[in-house]
Amino acid sequence: MSLEFLNAFKFMKKESFLHNLDPRAKLVLALTYTISALLFNQIIPLLIIFLSLIPLVIFGKILKQWIKSIRGLSFLVLFIIILNTLFLSLSFAIAMIFRICIMVSAFSIFFLTVDPNDLALSLISMKFPYEFAFSFSLAFRFVPTIANEAQNIIDAQQSRGYEMQKKGFINQIKNLFPLLIPLIICSIKRAFNVAEALESRAFGSKKERSYYYTIKFSLKDWIFTIYLILILIIFIFIKIQFSVMPDWLVWRLPV
Amino acid sequence: MITIYISKDLPLIIIENVDYVYPNGTVALKNINLNVHKGEMLGIMGKNGAGKTTLIRTLNGLIRPTSGDIYINNENTNSKSIAELSKNIGLIFQNPSHQLFANSVEDEINFSLKNLYLNKEELQIKTNEILKKFNLDKYRDRSPLNLSGGESKKLAIASIICRAPEILVFDEPTLGQDAREIESFIKLINTEKEKGKTIIIITHNIEFAFEFIPRTILMESGEIIADGPTQNVLNNNFLTERSSLILPQTRQLSLALQKIGFQDINKAVSKNDIIEYLINFLRNKTTSVQEE
Numbered sequence: 001m002s003l004e005f006l007n008a009f010k011f012m013k014k015e016s017f018l019h020n021l022d023p024r025a026k027l028v029l030a031l032t033y034t035i036s037a038l039l040f041n042q043i044i045p046l047l048i049i050f051l052s053l054i055p056l057v058i059f060g061k062i063l064k065q066w067i068k069s070i071r072g073l074s075f076l077v078l079f080i081i082i083l084n085t086l087f088l089s090l091s092f093a094i095a096m097i098f099r100i101c102i103m104v105s106a107f108s109i110f111f112l113t114v115d116p117n118d119l120a121l122s123l124i125s126m127k128f129p130y131e132f133a134f135s136f137s138l139a140f141r142f143v144p145t146i147a148n149e150a151q152n153i154i155d156a157q158q159s160r161g162y163e164m165q166k167k168g169f170i171n172q173i174k175n176l177f178p179l180l181i182p183l184i185i186c187s188i189k190r191a192f193n194v195a196e197a198l199e200s201r202a203f204g205s206k207k208e209r210s211y212y213y214t215i216k217f218s219l220k221d222w223i224f225t226i227y228l229i230l231i232l233i234i235f236i237f238i239k240i241q242f243s244v245m246p247d248w249l250v251w252r253l254p255v
Numbered sequence: 256m257i258t259i260y261i262s263k264d265l266p267l268i269i270i271e272n273v274d275y276v277y278p279n280g281t282v283a284l285k286n287i288n289l290n291v292h293k294g295e296m297l298g299i300m301g302k303n304g305a306g307k308t309t310l311i312r313t314l315n316g317l318i319r320p321t322s323g324d325i326y327i328n329n330e331n332t333n334s335k336s337i338a339e340l341s342k343n344i345g346l347i348f349q350n351p352s353h354q355l356f357a358n359s360v361e362d363e364i365n366f367s368l369k370n371l372y373l374n375k376e377e378l379q380i381k382t383n384e385i386l387k388k389f390n391l392d393k394y395r396d397r398s399p400l401n402l403s404g405g406e407s408k409k410l411a412i413a414s415i416i417c418r419a420p421e422i423l424v425f426d427e428p429t430l431g432q433d434a435r436e437i438e439s440f441i442k443l444i445n446t447e448k449e450k451g452k453t454i455i456i457i458t459h460n461i462e463f464a465f466e467f468i469p470r471t472i473l474m475e476s477g478e479i480i481a482d483g484p485t486q487n488v489l490n491n492n493f494l495t496e497r498s499s500l501i502l503p504q505t506r507q508l509s510l511a512l513q514k515i516g517f518q519d520i521n522k523a524v525s526k527n528d529i530i531e532y533l534i535n536f537l538r539n540k541t542t543s544v545q546e547e
Binding site for chain 1 (some may be wrong): 312356
């Protein structure tokens with residue numbers, strides 16, 4: 001059992017159109033796509049939104065990691081299909097799969113292309129208190145660390161004879177339970193250690209801070225943000241006018 | 256300096272042409288070939304990043320070789336789950352906090368024993384026995400995360416030894432341990448060796464390896480660069496320099512004595528050899544002074 005897919009949310013420095021954008025523009029991207037995904041529960045509009053993310057992933061040079069994050073959703077996908085098909089319909093199940101894929105992809109793009117330090121700076125520039133911005137960026141940086149921690153616990157449990165490689169969906173879900181308590185305890189302990197380390201380095205002693213780096217919202221960031229807002233407006237318009245939209249847009253599976 | 260071990264018995268562990276490449280493309284193991292016989296004690300030494308930990312993690316299937324085969328008891332490990340392999344191989348991690356996860360010291364031992372499918376009574380008896388043996392009884396209800404470094408290392412070892420695996424693999428067991436703790440660890444491995452267990456130890460502690468481990472392999476950049484009796488491997492200046500190791504103090508002492516005229520001290524390799532050599536020398540000296 002491997003939690004390697006969580007690395008698909010780990011920032012990697014690269015030279016690309018997406019990496020060079022301001023973190024705030026990328027936050028708008030994540031929110032735009034999340035809101036758009038929540039607007040619809042039909043297959044075709046959600047498929048269009050999902051497909052529109054792919055060029056961004058390719059231009060952002062994060063295709064490999066993005067595929068990993070989508071692959072990591074396989075359990076959830078199976079869960080959604082079973083529950084929705086049993087209680088609602090297969091059409092709705094497929095639509096929900098696209099919805100979850102859009103939301104995960106939007107945040108995967110954000111996490112993969114935003115440097116945690118830049119994220120803190122952008123939050124501060126949005127007038128968030130420094131302590132909040134720092135904690136947020138720290139939490140963000142700890143996603144892969146927690147994934148490592150979870151992998152260590154899995155390795156330790158398997159090394160002591162715990163059978164985690166049992167086949168079957170129910171078994172795989174059951175296998176996750178013994179992992180949760182130690183992972184929570186380890187994470188709390190780590191949080192205390194980090195807090196002590198920060199305090200011992202005089203974190204919060206000075207109210208006024210100056211910054212070595214500053215970030216600027218440039219012209220390309222404005223263009224990208226306006227483009228995203230326009231997309232969101234179009235989607236909201238489609239949602240409002242959905243009853244008069246062409247038939248193919250509201251297509252459903254016969255079952 | 257490669258020594259080939261020839262034995263009539265089939266080795267307990269056979270590693271054949273094993274390579275391992277991490278998903279990010281880092282080559283961690285290159286064409287590893289190694290045989291370990293039952294009851295043998297093997298040391299693995301080398302620089303940080305040489306591939307030592309990766310090698311031992313392939314033994315119980317935590318890492319599956321990219322190519323090559325590993326046979327334990329003449330069975331290919333590829334077809335077995337980690338849990339199945341762990342019946343034979345007890346791997347003690349370098350960092351005990353990576354190995355301990357239960358709510359209490361007692362639960363930690365229970366977890367290992369439960370996977371042996373013991374009944375409730377047997378489980379309790381065995382847990383009590385292990386806690387007493389490792390002197391952890393007084394910490395029974397304490398969280399493993401609140402133990403001291405030495406105690407948590409002891410608990411990590413206890414949690415593996417209670418399963419009585421045939422092969423014990425230790426990753427840096429002496430790291431961060433004081434002299435008394437190292438002493439009790441040596442006692443423990445001697446007891447396990449007497450029971451016929453096969454022991455593999457990764458260590459940077461050259462003095463410890465020199466005194467207690469009969470055979471050592473040296474690794475560099477994912478390859479085995481030397482395999483032989485520990486005293487031969489670690490007395491070789493070329494190999495120790497290549498692996499960023501410092502010559503053992505006994506070797507340094509014998510070289511210093513050689514420089515001031517004790518030519519035949521070169522034959523003395525271990526601490527006991529040197530002590531014996533010096534006692535004999537002083538005895539002869541005293542006798543010759545008395546005769547004069």
